[in-house]
Amino acid sequence: MKVFWTNTAIGNLESIHAYIAQDSPRYACRMIDRITARSQQFAAFPKSGQVVPEYQHPDIREVLVGSYRVIYLVESTSVKVLAVVHGAQLLSSEPPTE
Secondary structure, X not given: OEEEEOHHHHHHHHHHHHXXXXXXXXXXXXXXXXXXXXXXXXXXXXXXXEEOOOOOOOOEEEEEEOOEEEEEEEOOOXXXXXXXXXXXXXXXXXXXXX
């Protein structure tokens, strides 16, 4: 399956990188690489992530990468990454879309 990153998810990655880079630009790049590399898992096995408990929708799933939750939507022919959020961050009541 193809993996698409929404503008929201890309913005999340940019924010994560900027925050971590304040202390360590090298580690910031490594973390972003770890997060984006994980998308290969759900490209091959879209249902491998767990259902996001806050949304209880069978097609909205997440995988954990370090302290971050990568939230994605399984569609019929693709996977759409909706957001990347810190595990301590509260999610909105509605899933992100774009």
